[in-house]
Amino acid sequence: MMKMNKRSILLTGILFGAAANTIMQTVVATILPQVVSQLGSSHLYGWVFSGYLLMSTITIPLFAKLADLYGYKLFFTIGMTVFLVGSLLCGLAPSLHFLVMARLVQGVGAGVLGPVSIALISVLFPVENRGKALSAFAAVQFFSNLAGPIAGGFVASSFGWPFAFYMVIPLGLLSLITIRFSRARTDREPEPPSSLKNIDYWGALLLGGSIALFVQAWTIFEKSGWSLNTLLFLAGSLLLLIWFVFQEDKHPAPVLPPDLIKITNVKLANWSALLTGVLMHGAIAILPLYAATTFNGGSADSARFLLPLVLGLSVGIIFSGQMIHRFPYKMLARTGWLIAAGSLAFMSVIIFTGLPVYFNYLFAFLIGFGIGSLVPTFLLPAQNAVSERSQATIGGMIQLSRNIGGAAGIPLLTSIIGFSSAWGSKLTSYGIVFLVLFILGITGFFIGSRFEGAARPEEKQE
Template sequence: MLVSVMLAMFMAAVEGTIVATAMPSIVGDLGGFTLFSWVFSAFLLAQTVTIPIYGKLADLYGRKPVFVLGVVVFLAGSTLCGLATSMNQLIFYRLIQGVGAGAVQPIATTIVGDIYNLEERAQVQGYLSGVWGFASIIGPAVGGLFVQYARWSWVFWINIPVGLLSALGIILFFRETVTQRAHKVDYLGSGLIFVAISALMVVLIQAGTVWPWGSAPVLGLLAVFAAGSLLFVVREKRATEPVMPLEIWHDRLITVANLASLTTGIVLVGIDTFLPTFVQGVMNKTPIVAGFALAVMSIGWTLSATVAGRMILRLGYRRTALGGGLWLVIGSVFFVTLQPSRGWFWAAGGSFLVGVGMGLARTVFIVAVQSSVAWEMRGAATAANMFTGILGNTVGAALLGGVLNNRMTAYLRHIPAGQGAPLNLDVVNALLDPQKRQSLSAEMLRVLQRGLTISLHTVYWGVMVLSFASLFLIYFLPRRTKEESQ
């Protein structure tokens, strides 16, 4: 069972980093730099919305059938992604992939919460985070090799054998007893949160570039987001079996851990999504080098997650998580001071420190949340924590992608392309394609790389602000969980 769960974590980790490494090449092949963020946002949106549904279904019908269903959908989406011939197709297939991904990681983590006690759980969660880190090291390197020597489609197809082995292991070896009773799944609540988050994402990505901030579409979508969020809360209070039970948010530890998962999720996607673009587009390095620069974060994550379990038992949740928050802040300093002249080693150093912080903080969050609820609520509580973390990824991809587009648009507005006409964002497609880049003049290459540097620095300042916010939230974690107090 543990090997099967590890394989699921491996697949989730490979998906998270291997696509980021390949994205500059995908954009260079398919075009559509303005849709860059949607490749991540579509996947994360579907994953975010379905996580609470799968968590609830796992509590109602058992972990095994829900996990296997998620793997099947995820692999179907992965197969289609590799066959995409346009950016719009890729975004749609990523949405399908995300629907399956909503079950894989949270249900695998819930299974670990079921079969191990507190002391074992802390150590095993550390091992799982270590597997995630190891897979993330392999992912960027393999992604760089695929992009450079084969085709980017393989960054999606590599999931297929891993996913099949994981599902087969759970089918054969996992045994569970589920109390049979009548169920009512809160599909209305799921639909409301989907509409609300979708509206917010469109605003974050499109406002300031496609639509002015004060335009009717932006204001209308913000109103949809506010109304959808309010109706979701009202619905969850009245639903017989809510998709996200609001009573779990009455626990201070769960509330703080979930909010901190939200902010660290934004930090994580800010590094994962845009670091390969900086290394390849600004520093003129190969996809393999960009992959290694990103993979160093996973080394730090692996090392810190491996010792996090023992640190929790010796120092407690709060002190361990505070250490993680501090390393996040220090790592973010490396990125706001990142310059092409410093080389990719500087970026790798920042990645390593951010990884150390993530490994400590994220391990604390999931172990503490699972230790605060009973079995019948563990799936929902785990899913809620995963939900907020992935929501942070989702909002972060949209928000920081919007920041990048806005800043780059403002920069290009003052650069003439010929006959006095300003450049647009489509010119960045050539910068990210090694072959098309050779057709750019030395002056145009310098101008575009300077604009991308300025724009990405704005993104990294946002990452630093969220790192400080994460540290601030972690400070309010209680020292003990309910399970420890009993």
């Protein structure tokens, strides 16, 4: 009982950290117009977002590898400290140029926290409790997404925008204190100092550069379509990726070990995460636009379908966490993909047949439920397929896949809306987008059907 209490204390610290990180991501979107009006330099508006996204994505592989070598609690502490320093610098920013640099610092901290948090949970809890812990982690993230804009808007309007950045600092400090004083044993013996010299830094740089160019290509695509710049960035990303593959093959300690990537459940988990990223971020981006068009309204109407979606995400995550150790992975994966894909198909049917609009609320909830229930179904199979020494690396790989899915999916889906609107009504274009997402959901169903094994109870960890 005492041991379980120690784990619960450490999990609480991880959840505080997840809340701080997630709230900050949504706060910025809420307060940035106010920040720009005071600091000027509106041409840097997009870099406040994209700079953070790039740094939090491209740093994942290197820091995940280092955490696997030197300890998860150590790197959680490092990541949270860097994140809090970045938050403080954001609030102190005298110009938008300074704010962009501070967001880069925040992004580095977030790049450490993501995979290390998942790795901590995986080594902290045995299989029969791990799904519930991961569900709590994901549920905190989604509820924080809801709370962030509300709390950030209130704090910014009442005390000024710098305090919207400062408000996550107490949560981060609580996380640090809880992690620091928790006595739950999670880390192995650290690697010898010489292993630090053997890390594939060049491979990490190549992979990070490839991801950065890929994300930037789709950012340009969203603004200007298939322009020369879009193609150049995609070509550069592909060349760096090919170089990275050759680098990994010849390096004795690769950042993303090829032997891990070849494992069946790891491959399936990464493809599942990629498609889930497209569906989740795509639904979050498209549903507010669809609601505003449906009700001929503005921002007040745009949240009508988003709220049931987010509620469904949270319920789905909690449900799947309870069920993951009772049923085979593929059964839960099939169920989640079918619910999400079927609900997306019915959204198209509503548009093309003129069914009552209130059905949208139900299917928005079911889309969220289906997507949310998928999270543990691809994370746990990948984690259980590798040793404890690779937990952060696996968590980082899956987070990378999900980020890339979101980065590419949103501009692709919005471009479909713009293209199809030229030869049809605005509502028809949303019907086409939902059909595209339905096809991706069916693809995910066939991928999920290939998972091997189930989460069987193991001996409890000490």
